[in-house]
Amino acid sequence: MITLSDIRAAHERIKPHIHRTPVLTSTVLNTLSSGNLYFKCENFQKVAAFKARGAFNTVYSLSDSEAANGVATHSSGNHAAALALAARTRGITAYIVMPEDAPEIKKNSVRRYGGIITFCEPTLAARESTLADVIRRTGTVEAHPYNDVRVITGQATATVELLEDVPDLDIVIAPVGGGGLMSGTALAATYLKPNIRIIGAEPELAGDAAISFRENRIAPPMPPLSIADGLRSALGTLTFPIIKEHVDEIVTVSEESIIIAMRQIWEVMKIIVEPSCAVPFAAVMEGKIDVRGKNVGVILTGGNVDLERLPWQK
């Protein structure tokens, strides 16, 4: 049971290490959507992703003896970079298990922050067994990307800041992957603004959370086809019950909408967001969420994009 004071304590713990990201608005996007959209820019966060919040909270929650042997995770995404940075900031080692076919840009991002990479076959089974090996060998602590109380609590702090800056929100929307951000968002929003509407958005091609929500069981992940590579995970045993209890609705969007929404944010707001990050705005533009006349908080989750090739380019 994560309480509001847990979230506030996490916020104090990570504040020295993370950015207080700005909330931006756009007249053009408000006109297009007929709502008042408030974008919480976690794409400007450390490592360019909200994942810094959960990673710093995890690393700085450890006692000195727990921390001594470092932290470990399997991830090819923003959590890996965030954990590497948090570990380096505390002066401990981060062991990152990555599939050998991960993009160079992601390998370099982990290396830049001093993470030690162990490569494995690109299957979930290989990732899990390799991580188990690393943990056995090094005596390190596992830092799961989402199914961890410390991570959920850390991710919740983005919504605390958003509601400090914009107290009058009617709706808050976050994307759903493994559910770390979604469950944290739901808890913070419920505690601070009980009548707010809490909505999750995910790609149809990674629509397992919508199924889980509807069928009241954790649906397995779908084949990794969505361009929103940060949202392909299944919900976790900790994140699912929180989402089930506190989230009002989970909507899904097409791949085409995600790319259009991403490009609109780039063109109009002049900020860089990754495909996963554009999913909530895509849901608004698809008409899946009725925002007319409402004050709507949208968590922009990250800005890590390969600038050599953009999704709308042939």
Added chain:
Amino acid sequence: MITLSDIRAAHERIKPHIHRTPVLTSTVLNTLSSGNLYFKCENFQKVAAFKARGAFNTVYSLSDSEAANGVATHSSGNHAAALALAARTRGITAYIVMPEDAPEIKKNSVRRYGGIITFCEPTLAARESTLADVIRRTGTVEAHPYNDVRVITGQATATVELLEDVPDLDIVIAPVGGGGLMSGTALAATYLKPNIRIIGAEPELAGDAAISFRENRIAPPMPPLSIADGLRSALGTLTFPIIKEHVDEIVTVSEESIIIAMRQIWEVMKIIVEPSCAVPFAAVMEGKIDVRGKNVGVILTGGNVDLERLPWQK
């Protein structure tokens, strides 16, 4: 003679119509440059360029009878869009003379804001004679992109805001094209912080302002080869004397540096800047400006980029 109270009056005049743009910082870019860089994000301004300041100041400085027949300019860039928006906001007509080979994206930008385009041959002579025709035919007021007291005074307001947010600047850097922003920046900085160092940056391939500054005469524009298409104009008869008097130095950078700097800003700050906008940071990274240990204001001028093709893509 533009005074500080002229600048303050312009600021009050345009405030209802422009964005108070944020000042962003980046630990990574500070580390790379060894300075403390404060980026004034005019790429988030209306029409995604500082040009909105000068255009709104010009349009709202007109008496009702002056304004009645609208405003006109020749421009294929951000000034054209800014003038169209300012005119539409006041409910008057903007006539924009553009070369027929201007990119579609720029034509559309003017049309989006309701500007009326007259096409001409892509030469300066044709642009000027076509504009003269339009003015004769419509009885409209010319709104020059930079060589106009109202424009210079409007552009100066960006530095007023920057120094309100970061009073302790040692240096301020702006790019130099026709000199509207540079002269406005120089005036505001001189009035508000007499000991600040004021530096202009321009591409070597559009290095006419550096020559003008050195040789104390207005050098002609160079062939339009630089990727920084906003900086190709020669200085004007009003902007040159202000720059000569108040700017400490004008430095030039290579085309390669501009592209590298633009990409670094995208990758690290997750914001979209156009090539012209990256020129001051390119000058810092080329070592042309000694920023070690200094607080440095950098005016980011605009974010209008064709997202179909980026300069670093083959």
